[in-house]
Amino acid sequence: MSTESSPESGGKSLFSLQRRERLMEELRAHGAITVRDIAAKLGVSELTIRRDVNILADEGLVSRVHGGATLPSPLDRSTAGRTTSHSYSIGMVVPSLDYYWPQVISGARGEAEVQNLRIVVRGSAYDAADNRRQVQALLDTQNIDGLIVAPDMGGEHGKELLRWLNALPIPVILAERRAPLEIPAHKLEWVATDHAFGAGMAVRHLWQEGHRMIGCLTDSTSPTSPHVVRGWTQAMNALKIPLEKSIHEDSAKLDNGDRAKHFDRVLELCRASGTTAMLVHSDTQAVAFVQHCVDRGVDVPGSMAIVGYDDEVAYLAEPAISAVRPPKSYVGKVAVQLMAARLAEGRMRPVHRVDLNPELIVRESSVGAPRVVMEEAL
Missing domain, CATH: 1.10.10.10 (Winged helix-like DNA-binding domain superfamily/Winged helix DNA-binding domain)
Known part of the structure; x- marks a missing residue:
């Protein structure tokens, strides 16, 4: 550089x-x-x-x-009448090109055309060191004017990456990420889904369907899961469902054999606690959990109602799974809008940080069935 x-x-x-x-x-x-x-x-x-x-x-x-x-x-x-090529080049680094992020990229590219910007996309991994390598490659080879990035922020490497991004001499917009309070990232802007709000919507939907014990199954390796857990916790407290009696399990890094044992344990905890509904992140995990319930003779939604999170593949399950759908395309679109405004206005523009609400897509897995006690179902 x-x-x-x-x-x-x-x-x-x-x-x-x-x-x-x-x-x-x-x-x-x-x-x-x-x-x-x-x-x-x-x-x-x-x-x-x-x-x-x-x-x-x-x-x-x-x-x-x-x-x-x-x-x-x-x-x-x-x-007068001059035609120009793209006014600015924007680098974009995302942690996946096959799940969740293609819709974010699509939204960004569509808005870039409107704004006459060029988007250069690089795929990375959920790893701070690889995130930095990909960003550095863009800085070294593409002469970019701004950066949209979804960095891994875990551990000391993630914190150091945020500090480095904050110190770059070009504008940086975080997508689906927020810098933690302990990192003084005063220059970083971001647009992110309010995942806690989405989890709260799911819990309230299940409550309205008559469920009074609602569990949460998440993946601690995902940057989204902490926000989902926070929203689940807040909604449970608001509805006065006792958290100390509620199920919250982590499904991180499980292969097929371990996953089956893990799901058996979750179902046993559900029986013991009277839990009749689960919020599951992500919806690929929700699909696997629904299939496991069916294999074990647990009727969905009769004995166990399920809401997934992400809505990437939830509709493919049998029964189709209700899911919280983040506005993925709009995350990309708004990120480009923020970048275009930053490039146009320079340092005179105040730092913007935008939250977008997801929506709940209601399908068969969480509605329309009589409540059956789990012991009776088994």
Whole structure:
């Protein structure tokens, strides 16, 4: 990555995008700039500033004048009717290209076309070190102007990754992630689904269907699960369902044999506690749990009502599974909208952090069946 930069950053130079943002800020503040003055202010050569002015003029953002630039004038015919390629290039790093994230990418690409932005996508893993490698590859090879990323934030490596992202000299938007309070990520913006709200919707739906003991089955390796658990806990407390008697089990890193034993244990806990409904994250896990219930003679939804989370494959189960559906496409769309606004307005724009509500898709697995005590069903 090349750096060329400002006096206030200790002699290291600004990225080209940062310089052009500074030029635009000076123009918005004063109406005009001179090459000599702005070069001295930014600590770069006059030739560098002339190149920046030429780029901005070619994009129709400024009007060239002798020795400097002004904001575009309707009398400047040199920019009239000019067609340009994409105005900015945005890097996007996501942890999966085959589950959940394709819809996020699709939403981002659709909005990028509207905003005349170029999106460069790289797949990564749920691993902070790989996240950083993929971001660095974009910075080194693609000359990107902004970054949309869904980083792994677990452990010290995840925290260090967030600090590094926060220090990058280009705008960074987190997708489906929020920086924890202990990381002073004052520059990072984000758009994320309110998964706790979605879990609360699922619990209240099951309550309205007559269930009074509602369990939660999650995967602790997923960045979403802590929010689902928080929403489940909050809703249970609000409904005065005793948490100390409720089932909350972790299904992380189970192969097929261990999963069957694990699900048997969950069903045994359900029998012992009188639990008749479960919120399961993710819905691939919910599909497996429904199949296990059927194999064990536990009727769904008669003896066990189930709501999944993610709504990627829940509709494929038999019976079809009710599921909380995050607005995945809109996460990508809003992330690009935030990035476009940041690139257009520069540092004058306050940091934005957006929560989006999911929706509950009600299907056969959670409604329309008489309540049967589990002991009777077995």
